[in-house]
Amino acid sequence: MAMDYQTAVSLVSVGVGVCIVPRSVSATQHAGVIYRDFLGPNPGTSLSVNYRIDNRSPQLLGFVSVAREFARSLKPAALRLATDRSVSHVAKSAPKRLVGSLP
Numbered sequence: 267m268a269m270d271y272q273t274a275v276s277l278v279s280v281g282v283g284v285c286i287v288p289r290s291v292s293a294t295q296h297a298g299v300i301y302r303d304f305l306g307p308n309p310g311t312s313l314s315v316n317y318r319i320d321n322r323s324p325q326l327l328g329f330v331s332v333a334r335e336f337a338r339s340l341k342p343a344a345l346r347l348a349t350d351r352s353v354s355h356v357a358k359s360a361p362k363r364l365v366g367s368l369p
Contacts, residue, residue, distance in 0.1 A: 275299055 272294070274285040279296040288311075292301040315333050317326055 271285075271287045271291045275287065275291065275294065275296050277283060278285055279299045281298075286304060287301075315330060317330070
């Protein structure tokens, strides 16, 4: 498994497989790689906030507070999406791209 999108797309370009990437990755062009829209349900992406536990700076604590509030506001929608097998408006708003190599 590739550790980043550019490595994954490079592996696809040499015929080592396929990968699903965010739409933004399709802005980079690689010889032999084509991007196709993925029209299935989008379960979303997990993100985490990591910081040193002994860092008590007001800027960090403020950022963590805002991130927690934002995550809580999204949680109900994420739970609905996880239980809904159809393509929803949430899935359409953050499309993924299917990357494959030319035959």
